[in-house]
Structures are given as structure tokens and as C-alpha cells.
Amino acid sequence: MDIRINYRITFIIAFFLFIATENSFAKTIHVGKGKAFTSIRKALSVAQSGDTIIVNAGVYKEGNIIIDKPLHFVGKDYPILDGELKHEIISIKSDNVSVSGFRIQNSGRTAMSDPGGIKVYDAKNVTIEKNILTNNYFGIYLQYAANCIIKNNVIKASQKEENQSGNGVHCWKSDSLQIIGNKIEGHRDGIYFEFVTHSVIWRNIAKNNLRYGLHFMFSHNNAYITNYFKHNGAGVAVMFTKKVVMINNTFEENWGDATYGVLFKELSDCYLSGNRFIKNTTGIYFDGSNRITAERNLFKGNGWGMRMQANCVDITISHNNFMGNTFDVTTNGSLTLNQFFENYWDKYEGYDLDKDKIGDVPYHPLSLYAVIVEKNPPAMLLYRSFMISLLDKSEKVLPSLTPENFVDNKPRMSPYNL
């Protein structure tokens, strides 16, 4: 009995050993001063599928490095790959490639070929991890990619003009990506998606980018979770997309003319929860958007908390906190096909006799001045004029110009703990 079990165990161990030796046919190639190879290109030409190339610290100016077979390309102590402002630096043209631990800098700058620090062409299962990319045109560029992971990279650029700068993470016609924990600064757009589907964007920080922190179009079924977008030139703009989930993101200090915390243009079937919109000129701008639910978000210290164009339908705004915004909500028409309920509005002046924490008087979040400004933008020049305060007060008592059904019938008495 015992012997038989022993046989089995021996057999299993032997089997695993066999697999292990199979794998160990893959070689590890070292590149660097005093190693087998001093040139990355030579090492690449020798390497077989599944090999690991370890590049030791040093400066490598080898132009365009093309990885066209499944390899693990690993940097040790952050070797520097320099594109000398002429070349695309790493081009990945094979499936199952991983690139990690490099400092990649000074890619070429031409609008014709859009060179990137790392560019993935038509590949699956690529992992790009723990790299530092500085002063590149595009940072990480994916086209026709699938199942790729872009994780914990630091991507920085310092161009001054939008037209001389590419995007930090740029993805085009890709599917099932994971963009996790990257820090993107000083590019044109922090994260740019076009035709990217089924992807998750988690724990990224995009700040001080020239144009948008996040910018996507035609990118359905993606989730944006716990990202931080701060002080980007024009905030965040997302367009022409279905089924977007945004949870727990922070949009902060996107301040300026035509700058938005988030600009939603033609989005439908989206869900927003737990996001924080703080100190933006406009927290959220909804334009032509349908079937969107926004709940448990915080709108604080914005110029406009929310601007909802009258071409929006079936937007539900509930259980949010509106605090310290100049205007909580505005709209540009009299037709309202959206609903507000159980939000906390710090400008609410009603009472709660039955102590159910819901105000007994409906709240009209739209002020007369907000309506005037929306119809007649130059009237903003009268901001803080005494005349305007008087008009607002009288409109609050007897609404005549503001749409009647733009109302929160169950305003909360105290803020939610968000």
C-alpha cells in the first residue's frame, strides 16, 4: 500500500521535473558592460522565443529596438534607453512580450509616424511594467492590442505646446487592457482611448497634462476606478461611448475657461458613483447623454457643479453632495427629462418637521442667474452684482423663469458621509 503511494508520488515529481526542465530550455541573456553582449540589438537577434534578456545599468543609444518574438525584456537597476529625439525606442511586434524596469527617454518627435517610448503593434498578452518614461513624444502607445497590462509606469514629459506633445498612454483599436497604477504628467492627454473596449483603468494618476487627463471616444464597456485627475489643461473629456463605469475617481482643480472636471458628450448607459469633483470650473458637463446614473458623488467648490444640457434624457442624479459650488446645477432649456432626488444641497433653506432627514419643501437647484447666464453667457460679467442677488432671491420665492420640473422633491437635510 505504502509502496504504491510512493510510486505515485515519485511519478508526479518526475512529471513536474520534466516540465521544469522543458521550461529551462529558455535561456537568460545578459546585456551590459562586461557581459556576454554589450548591444541590446545583438542580444535580441540571438534570442529565442521565451528567453529572458536582462539589461544591466548603463546608457544604450541603439535607435529603434524591435522586439518581434515572445521575450521577457527586463531592465536591472533602470538602464537608460535613449532615442536621441530621433527614434521610436521600443517597438513590440509579437505576442507574449514583457518589458519592465527601463528608463526610456527622448523618443523622436514626428507627427507622421507618432513615435512612442514603447509602442505595441498588433500584439496580445503584452505586459509593460515598472518603467520610467521621460521626455517622449508618445509614452506608451498600443494599436490593435489585446489582453495587455500596463502597470506601475511613470510617464513624464515637459513639452510646452500641445502640437509638440503626444499622449501619455495612447490606445487605439484595442481590447481587454488593464491600465493600472501609472503616473502620467506633462503629456498632451494623460490617457487616450479610441475604439478600446472591455478594459479596466485603475489607480492611475494623471496630472498637469497639457490638454486632457483622460480622453476617450468610441470606447465601450470600460471601467475607470480610483483614478486621480488633477490640474489638467482642459480636465477630462469623454465622448460617443456606451456603458462606462466610473467609480471612486477624483477630478480636482481642472480650472480655466472651457475646462471641465468631466465633459460627457453623447455618452449613454453609464454609472458614476463615489467620484469627487472638487474645485473645477465645471464639475460635470452633460451634453446629449442618455440613461446615466450618478449617485453618491461629491461636488465641492466648483464654479458649476453640474451643467446639464436640455438634450439629455433619463439622467438620474441621486444621493450626491453639492457643497460650496457657485452654481449647483444649470441647464439651457425648459424641458427636463432627468430626475434629481435625495441629494444634499448646501444652499437648501427648507425644514424637516417629521425628522425623517428629508426636507419637507422641494428644492429648486436652478437659480435664475444660472439660467440667464446659460442663455446669455456675457451676463456672467454681472456676477456678484447686487442687482443679481436681488433677482435671485425674488425668483426663489416665486419661480417664474426657471423650469418648474427641475426640482429635487426629497432634498436631504444633512450631507452624506462620502
Place this chain on the structure above:
Amino acid sequence: MMRILKYVALDIIKNKIIIAYAIMLALFSWSAFGLEDNAAKGLLTVLNIVLLTVPLMSVLFATIYVYNSSEFIELLLSHPIKRSKIWKALFIGLSLSMVAAYVFGAGIPLFIFAEWDIALMTIAVGSLLSVIFVAIAFLSSIITRDKAKGIGTSIMLWLYFALLFDGLVLFLFFQFADYPIEKAVVFLSALSPIDLSRILILLKLDVSAMLGYTGAVFKNSFGSDWGLVLSFALLAFWALVPFYLSLRKFKSKDL
């Protein structure tokens, strides 16, 4: 002239109202900054005080003061002093005391709580507003000998600049909404010292981004370096012209 100025200043201080005014401004400003959770909000409250209270107080106090000192003026006229000197001394004395009260009352909390350049702008603009409305008071009190009429005129002018003017501007916005009126609007707002002051301060604040295209036009024409010179010149113009008109009238008036 210095001697007359001294008498006027002493008289105003003895009056105690100016001191009360300064204390009231101080109370307002300190509580505005103390109650609001951030300085920007407090500043907006102070802005309201500057734009409403300061002109009202200046125009009313100055008008009544000029009427009340008619005997003093007549007495001075019996001495060998140039008429223009008397009027100028009176104007400078009143303006200085209004400005001093404002700077003491609102200026100190502004410097403590607000950012340096914003505080400086608010103080400069408030001081100029004080002087402008003293000048307007001089004009309305010299136009008529009837005290009720004079004070009435002063209050009307204040109402016009503080309230009616904005109403008119708003009305024009709506009438000409289909036309590119931004530049005209910017020019129009410069025609009221209170509006000009309000926007000059707003441009220094974060909310300036909300003013949109018109705000940008305004910033280009009145907020840039030369624009600032221009806008302060405009404000000075608002102080000097009414005073000059009143001075001309005073010189030839049979008192």
C-alpha cells in the same frame, strides 16, 4: 490750504461717525473672514461690502457734511482765501478721512486673510470708490441749495450706479443677445465705477475663469498691465470729473 485741511480733518474726527464707520467696516470684514471656511468666500462677502456700503456711506456722509458746513464755508469766504482752495481742501479732507476709515476698517483684515495682490487690488479699488463717491456728493450738493434735493440726488446717483445700471446692462444683454456684443458690453461696464471695480477684483480671483469669453475680452482690455493703467485712469476720471464740475460751479456761485 493746509490749515483749512487741518480744520476739516479735526472736525470730521470730532464728528465720530467716521470712526464708527471704520469700526463697523472692521467688524464686517473680520466676521466675514472669520465665519467663512475659506478666504476666497470671505473675500466675496467683503467685496459686497466694498461695492455697496462704501459708496453709500461716502456719498451720504459727504453730501450732508458739505451742507452742514455751509456756514463754515461762508465764514472762510470772508477771509482773503481763494475759493478753489477752500473747496479743494474740503474735498481732500473728506476723501482722506473716508479712505483712512476704509483702509483701517477693511484693509487690515484683507491684508491678513487674503492674498497680497488681491488685498492690494481690493484696497486700491475701495479707496478709489470712496473718493469717487465723495466727488459725486460734492457735485450733487453744489447743484442745489435745497438740502433735501441734494441728498435725494446723491441717493439716486448711488442707486443708479449700484443697482439700476446693472439692470440696464442685463436688459441690453437680452435685447442684443443675437449679436456679438462682448466688446460693447465690456466698454459699457467700464462706464460705471462700481461695475468696473467689481470686475477688476473678480479678475484677480479664481472665479475669473467662469466669466468666459466676455471675461477674457475684459481681461485683455482692462486686466493686462496697460489695461490696469487704463482702468485706474478711468476710475480717477470718475473722481476728477464730478469734482471739477462742482469746483467750477462753486467758483462762480453766489452763496
